[in-house]
Each structure stands twice: as C-alpha cells, then as structure tokens.
Amino acid sequence: MTSDVLDGPSLDRVTSPAGPQQPAAAAPRGVARRDWSWVGLVPLALYVAAFLAVPTVLAVASGLFDGDGAFTLDNLAALGDPVILTTFGNSTWLSLLTAVIGAVVGALVCYAMLGLPETGIVRTTVDAASGVLAQFGGVMLAFAMIAAIGTQGIVTKFLSSTFGLELYADGAWIYALPGLIPAYLVFQVPLMIITFMPALAALRPQWAEAHLTLGGTRANFWRFVGLPVLAPSFLASLLLLFANAFSSYATAAALASQGSQIVPLQIRTALTSETVLGRENLAGALAFGMIVVVAVVMTLYALVQRRAARWQS
Amino acid sequence: MIRHARLTRFGGAGVALLAGTALILTGCAGGSADAGQGASGVDAATASDLTSFGTLADLEAAAKAEGQLNVIALPRDWANYGEILDAFTAKYPEITVNEQSPDVSSAEEIQAATTNEGLDTAPDVFDLGLTVALQNTGEFAPYKVQTWDEIPDALKEPTGLFVGDYGGYMSVGYDSAKFPTPTSLDDLLGSEFRGSVALNGDPTQAGAAFAAVGLATVQTDGTLDDYQPGIDFFSELNTSGNLLKLDVTTATVASGETPVVFDWDYLNATHAKDVPSWKTVVFPGTGYAGYYNQAINKNAPNPAAARLWQEFLYSDEAQNMWLKGGARPVRMEAMTDAGTIDEDLAAALPEAPSETVVPTEAQSTAAGTLLGQKWAAAVQ
Numbered sequence: 001m002t003s004d005v006l007d008g009p010s011l012d013r014v015t016s017p018a019g020p021q022q023p024a025a026a027a028p029r030g031v032a033r034r035d036w037s038w039v040g041l042v043p044l045a046l047y048v049a050a051f052l053a054v055p056t057v058l059a060v061a062s063g064l065f066d067g068d069g070a071f072t073l074d075n076l077a078a079l080g081d082p083v084i085l086t087t088f089g090n091s092t093w094l095s096l097l098t099a100v101i102g103a104v105v106g107a108l109v110c111y112a113m114l115g116l117p118e119t120g121i122v123r124t125t126v127d128a129a130s131g132v133l134a135q136f137g138g139v140m141l142a143f144a145m146i147a148a149i150g151t152q153g154i155v156t157k158f159l160s161s162t163f164g165l166e167l168y169a170d171g172a173w174i175y176a177l178p179g180l181i182p183a184y185l186v187f188q189v190p191l192m193i194i195t196f197m198p199a200l201a202a203l204r205p206q207w208a209e210a211h212l213t214l215g216g217t218r219a220n221f222w223r224f225v226g227l228p229v230l231a232p233s234f235l236a237s238l239l240l241l242f243a244n245a246f247s248s249y250a251t252a253a254a255l256a257s258q259g260s261q262i263v264p265l266q267i268r269t270a271l272t273s274e275t276v277l278g279r280e281n282l283a284g285a286l287a288f289g290m291i292v293v294v295a296v297v298m299t300l301y302a303l304v305q306r307r308a309a310r311w312q313s
Numbered sequence: 314m315i316r317h318a319r320l321t322r323f324g325g326a327g328v329a330l331l332a333g334t335a336l337i338l339t340g341c342a343g344g345s346a347d348a349g350q351g352a353s354g355v356d357a358a359t360a361s362d363l364t365s366f367g368t369l370a371d372l373e374a375a376a377k378a379e380g381q382l383n384v385i386a387l388p389r390d391w392a393n394y395g396e397i398l399d400a401f402t403a404k405y406p407e408i409t410v411n412e413q414s415p416d417v418s419s420a421e422e423i424q425a426a427t428t429n430e431g432l433d434t435a436p437d438v439f440d441l442g443l444t445v446a447l448q449n450t451g452e453f454a455p456y457k458v459q460t461w462d463e464i465p466d467a468l469k470e471p472t473g474l475f476v477g478d479y480g481g482y483m484s485v486g487y488d489s490a491k492f493p494t495p496t497s498l499d500d501l502l503g504s505e506f507r508g509s510v511a512l513n514g515d516p517t518q519a520g521a522a523f524a525a526v527g528l529a530t531v532q533t534d535g536t537l538d539d540y541q542p543g544i545d546f547f548s549e550l551n552t553s554g555n556l557l558k559l560d561v562t563t564a565t566v567a568s569g570e571t572p573v574v575f576d577w578d579y580l581n582a583t584h585a586k587d588v589p590s591w592k593t594v595v596f597p598g599t600g601y602a603g604y605y606n607q608a609i610n611k612n613a614p615n616p617a618a619a620r621l622w623q624e625f626l627y628s629d630e631a632q633n634m635w636l637k638g639g640a641r642p643v644r645m646e647a648m649t650d651a652g653t654i655d656e657d658l659a660a661a662l663p664e665a666p667s668e669t670v671v672p673t674e675a676q677s678t679a680a681g682t683l684l685g686q687k688w689a690a691a692v693q
Contacts, residue, residue: 171554
C-alpha cells in the first residue's frame with residue numbers, strides 16, 4: 001500500500017487473519033472489581049485520535065465551509081459535477097478491478113503453496129517477498145514501472161528490438177489510467193497472499209479426511225466445507241484490497257500526470273493548484289465522498305458476511 | 314509554481330501535516346514580535362523601502378542581526394536559483410538561508426505562510442505565479458527595492474505588494490537527435506511524435522502547463538478570452554496518440570522518457586546540460602509570456618532579511634544570474650540600456666516572438682474554470 005496522507009498509517013489496516021471463529025470466552029463471574037484493563041489501550045487510542053480520527057474529522061468538516069469560514073453546501077454540491085463523478089467512477093472501477101484480480105490471483109498462489117512444506121524454501125521466500133512487495137508502492141513503484149516498461153524501459157526496448165513488439169504503438173498508455181492497473185497489481189497480489197495465507201493454512205486436514213471418510217468427493221469438499229469456511233476471510237481480504245487501491249495516491253501521482261483521473265489526484269489538485277484557485281475546501285468534500293464509497297462497500301461486506309456466517313454455524 | 318513532480322512519498326502529505334502541526338503548535342508559538350526591531354529601533358516589518366532603514370548598510374546590519382532567511386519553493390535547478398542562493402550566502406555569511414520545500418506550488422507557498430503564521434519557520438519571501446499573487450495580496454508587505462524605477466510598470470503592483478522578477482516565453486523543447494525541428498504546433502500532430510509530447514504538469518494545477526494551453530490557443534488563432542482552441546489542440550494531440558501524460562522532470566528528460574516538452578524557455582534551456590542535443594524553439598507568430606513575482610510575507614519572521622533578499626535579487630548581479638539560467642530578468646531592458654547586462658548570455662536566449670500576450674486576471678480565472686470543466690475529459 002502506498003504510504004501517504006490519504007492512506008493513513010498502515011497500522012489501521014492490519015487485519016488479523018480471520019480464521020475459523022472462536023466462541024467468545026464467557027465473562028468471569030464473581031465479585032465485581034474495578035477493571036483497569038482499558039488503561040493499556042490509552043496509548044493506541046491517543047495515537048489513533050491524533051493521527052487518524054482528528055485529521056479525518058477536520059478534513060471532512062472543511063468541506064462544509066467556504067474559504068472565508070462560512071457554512072456552505074456548495075462543496076458537497078460540487079460532488080455532482082460530471083468531472084468529479086467521472087473521477088469517482090474511475091477510482092471505483094480501477095480499485096474493484098485490481099482488488100478482484102489481486103484477490104483471485106493471490107488466493108490461487110496461496111492454494112498452490114498449501115501443498116508445500118510450511119518452513120520450506122519456497123513458502124518462506126514467497127512470504128518474505130510478499131511482505132516487502134505489499135508495501136512497495138508510491139514513487140519507488142512508479143520508478144520501477146518506468147524503468148521496466150516505460151517508453152524507454154528495459155523490457156520495452158527488449159521487446160521491440162528482439163520481437164519487434166511495440167508496447168506503445170498507439171501512445172503511451174502506461175502514463176494514463178490503464179497503466180495504473182499493472183502498477184496496482186504489483187502490491188495487490190502480495191497483500192492478498194499475506195492476508196489470506198493464514199486463513200487457508202487454518203483449514204484442518206482432519207476436515208478433509210472426515211469429508212472423504214463420509215463419502216464426499218474432492219470437489220464437494222471445496223463446495224460444502226472449504227469455500228464456506230474461507231468465504232469471510234476472502235471477502236475481508238477483498239475489502240482490504242479495495243480500500244488499499246481506492247486510497248492509493250503516490251503511485252498514481254508519479255505515473256499519470258494529466259487530468260487527475262482518480263479521486264486522490266483531484267484532492268491534490270483542489271489543495272495545491274496554482275491555476276484554479278479557491279477550491280481548497282472542495283478537497284474536504286471529495287474526502288467525504290471517498291468515505292461514503294468505502295462505507296457503502298463496508299455495508300455490502302457486512303451483509304455478505306452475515307450471510308456467510310450462516311454457512312459456518 | 315509547481316516546479317517538478319513532487320516525487321516524495323510525503324508530497325501530498327505536506328499540507329495536511331503542516332495543518333496538523335500548526336494546530337498543535339499554535340498553543341505554544343513563541344511569536345517573534347520583537348524580532349523586527351533592529352538595533353536601530355527600525356520596525357523592519359513595516360519598512361516599505363530602504364529609507365526606513367537609512368542606507369543599505371543599515372538594512373544589512375538589521376538582517377545580520379536576525380541571522381536567518383526562510384525561502385520556499387526555490388528549486389536549485391530552476392532559473393539558476395542554486396547559484397543565486399549560494400551567492401547570497403557568500404555575500405552575507407552571517408545569514409543562514411533555510412531552503413524549504415523546493416518543489417511545492419505557488420498555492421502551497423501561501424498555505425505554508427498561513428499555517429506557520431507566528432512561527433519562526435514561516436517563509437519570509439515568496440516566488441509566485443501571477444494568478445496566486447493577484448489572489449493573495451492581503452498576505453504581502455509592500456516593499457520597493459532601490460531599482461524600483463527600472464522595473465516596467467506592467468510587471469509590478471503599483472505599491473510594491475508583489476513585483477515581477479524573471480520570466481520567459483512558452484516554448485517547445487525537443488531532442489534534436491530524435492526529432493525534426495517542429496516549426497508550428499501542427500507539426501507535433503505528425504506520426505513521428507507518437508507518444509512523445511509532454512506538458513510540464515497538469516494545466517489545472519501547474520502554471521507552466523496552463524501556459525502551454527494558452528500558447529496553443531493563441532497559436533491556433535484563438536484569443537486569451539477563451540482557451541477552448543488550446544484544449545481542442547491537446548485533445549487532438551491525445552487522440553492522435555502523441556500526448557505523453559507523464560510529468561516532466563529533469564530526470565525524465567535525461568532518460569529520454571519525455572523527449573518533447575512544452576515548458577518555459579528558461580526551463581527547457583537547462584535540459585541541454587543533460588541532453589546535449591536538446592534544443593528549444595519558440596514558435597513564430599504570437600508568443601505567450603509569463604513572469605514570476607517576488608513578494609514579502611507580511612508576517613515574515615525575519616522582515617529585514619526578507620527585504621535584503623529583495624534588494625539582492627534586483628541588483629545587477631542577481632539579475633544577470635537569472636539571465637544565466639535562461640530566464641529574462643525584469644530589469645533586462647534598463648540594464649541593456651545601461652550596459653550592465655551580460656551581452657553573451659542575452660544573445661544566447663531564444664529569439665523573442667514578434668508579438669507576445671499575457672493573460673489578465675479575469676482571463677486567467679475564466680481559463681482556469683474552463684480547464685477545470687474540460688481538461689480531464691479532453692485528455693481521457
């Protein structure tokens with residue numbers, strides 16, 4: 001994931017792999033004692049408040065005021081502007097596409113690794129590489145893309161001199177919206193591997209044995225046991241990938257400079273433009289719009305999750 | 314001015330971080346209210362010309378007493394600013410020059426001043442595009458340098474709130490080893506320029522790219538009242554597959570990634586250092602000129618040093634350094650008459666177009682609005 005202001009600190013994204021759910025421990029009964037356990041949470045709470053909650057509230061609130069500090073709904077109304085709507089559309093489909101591809105490819109890689117010994121060379125290498133690549137975003141990634149498949153990139157030159165294959169015969173698409181798809185996949189697939197692998201590894205061989213002993217087939221095992229058990233973790237990872245791509249800023253900023261085709265780049269334009277002035281508060285409204293999109297996705301996720309929970313009981 | 318792509322992981326974070334820290338720090342900001350009172354008892358913050366101090370030596374003494382100068386958004390490879398900063402430091406070793414955020418835009422310079430107001434880290438001086446300067450005159454302290462009379466009236470705010478410092482013409486730079494010399498805009502639509510023509514930034518954000526659309530407008534017989542012809546030209550360039558949507562930096566030019574670039578002539582001229590076959594062409598016909606502007610932060614933590622910096626910039630010495638960077642210093646005409654201009658450097662500039670235009674504030678605003686509505690779709 002790219003690290004920048006729109007992403008927030010990566011701490012807020014650490015998802016615990018959702019393995020098979022454990023029933024919550026019953027509350028201890030007995031004499032009611034004053035409970036001091038919450039004190040341990042204070043540092044994290046302060047941290048989250050200072051670096052996440054407060055800036056978010058301030059940013060979104062700024063969308064409700066104009067440059068002179070008077071209350072206005074104009075900025076929110078601007079969200080209906082065709083340019084802004086197109087941008088939200090671009091951001092959403094780009095994030096969905098890379099999240100789905102990343103999730104499917106990542107899950108297949110995890111499945112392929114399942115047959116290998118856990119401490120073997122391949123799995124440890126893939127784990128380590130995924131941990132690094134999942135965080136490989138922003139300018140480093142953009143530079144790597146430019147060096148590899150830019151118009152003067154090594155791969156581009158190799159393909160054209162060896163096979164006569166011209167990647168950019170119709171123009172340099174790498175520096176436009178389509179170019180962001182391969183770039184985002186570079187960090188989406190590894191992120192899927194590190195979040196989904198633990199869930200897949202938690203599938204107990206005993207279940208498969210029981211299933212086979214009771215006369216089930218291999219295909220049926222996945223249909224009736226494997227997939228229902230994994231569905232919640234898969235969806236949770238998919239959601240994480242969506243949010244990760246939706247909020248990515250630095251990679252796109254370094255690769256696609258014309259037209260601010262995705263929302264984070266529109267926010268940048270609103271904040272820093274030196275040619276279209278007085279739109280700083282629009283940035284707050286755009287941030288609010290992003291929160292709405294993510295909230296909608298979260299709600300859908302919750303609904304599916306509830307449905308998925310029924311398969312598990 | 315957006316000088317170059319902000320290739321930092323925290324590029325966009327800067328604003329928010331500044332805003333955040335400002336919130337935390339306003340409670341304990343030790344303002345430097347009395348810093349402006351030099352040894353001579355002059356209030357430097359209200360001095361609108363040298364007479365308030367007495368002589369240049371008095372101003373120098375007041376500035377040395379402050380010992381600091383905060384400049385912002387001055388990339389060292391932009392119009393030879395590196396040499397200018399070093400010359401100032403060599404001349405006044407007692408004054409430490411703090412170069413902040415070299416790659417931010419004009420709008421962010423003003424934001425840095427407002428979010429850091431009252432802190433000793435606030436920028437003392439600005440270097441701004443005209444649109445931002447016109448919009449923010451409330452942030453500036455008026456000051457007239459000694460050479461005020463030699464600055465053309467059209468290029469300065471009458472009270473000295475902001476003053477043009479250096480400028481140039483919108484031009485096309487290209488690698489002559491790979492491409493034929495373009496003689497008009499239409500040449501750039503040819504198939505030999507496939508995927509090669511880049512703008513320095515996005516016109517809805519960066520002054521240089523905005524000017525490129527302006528140039529395309531006047532070159533296609535449009536007027537600055539309506540930038541639509543310029544947008545149409547770039548839309549056509551995009552449809553033909555020739556528009557390259559990568560932001561231009563010194564690095565992309567050096568690597569050959571952006572071989573044809575719309576940019577100010579003084580910025581295009583600097584690329585010849587990295588690419589010997591790099592040439593800059595200013596199209597005949599109507600040209601598009603643009604000047605950057607100096608202004609002093611009205612809440613400058615080092616008001617005397619800010620004014621000394623202005624005096625330095627408008628001296629013959631610094632004006633010739635801008636010229637060395639390929640820019641046209643604002644006192645060029647007067648210095649040519651006086652014989653103080655560096656003749657060799659002046660002769661090396663690209664030939665000036667027969668007629669040049671500069672948009673008014675109203676035209677700029679209208680063009681900005683139009684670009685905001687049309688640009689994203691035009692280059693989709």
